[in-house]
Amino acid sequence: MIYLSEINDEYFTIGEISFNEEMESVFADKEILWTDVKSIQFSKSKEDVNIQLNNGEHFHIPSDTSGLVSLFKNMPETVSNSDQEFINKIYTELKGCKVCGNIAVWQNQCNVCHSDQDDVNDKDPAIELENIKEEQLQLFATYEEDEPIDWEFHIDPNYQRNPDWKLLVSEEEIIAFSRDNTWNEEL
Numbered sequence: 001m002i003y004l005s006e007i008n009d010e011y012f013t014i015g016e017i018s019f020n021e022e023m024e025s026v027f028a029d030k031e032i033l034w035t036d037v038k039s040i041q042f043s044k045s046k047e048d049v050n051i052q053l054n055n056g057e058h059f060h061i062p063s064d065t066s067g068l069v070s071l072f073k074n075m076p077e078t079v080s081n082s083d084q085e086f087i088n089k090i091y092t093e094l095k096g097c098k099v100c101g102n103i104a105v106w107q108n109q110c111n112v113c114h115s116d117q118d119d120v121n122d123k124d125p126a127i128e129l130e131n132i133k134e135e136q137l138q139l140f141a142t143y144e145e146d147e148p149i150d151w152e153f154h155i156d157p158n159y160q161r162n163p164d165w166k167l168l169v170s171e172e173e174i175i176a177f178s179r180d181n182t183w184n185e186e187l
């Protein structure tokens, strides 16, 4: 699985999660400076995007890669791109994320918190509520006992926020979840 992260006006990171023979997840990522990018173009089918670097290297990433919309929002004018009309259409189609509240969901992927809305949506509202809570616990989880919860990190200036969004988990629930799942996790 490919992901885009740490996207800003200077650089971005393309990462890939794969599994080794022991079925452990392996992360590989590469930081790319915008000044090294020659062009970013959608394929004809719009199913993937080709990122071409000045040194000849290139990356194909699927259109439903989380972070792609943020990549376009941070793309400087020095990068060649002829998809602006299509990109503007994407901006008008963005939906609110049920997990983090940003209007940043395209092709079911949230460009801010990286949640997959397919994992959240359910016909049964009670199940959907539980799914949202589970994702929010993971989103706000801390990694060490004395680490404060960061309530602000999901606020992204690239996107508007859904005023109806609500945080469905309490501080106590986040701490309890973190104690059971993420504190002292061996990375």
Ligand SMILES: [Zn+2]
Residues within 6 Å of the ligand: 097, 098, 099, 100, 101, 102, 110, 111, 112, 113, 114, 115
């Ligand atoms: Zn989100």
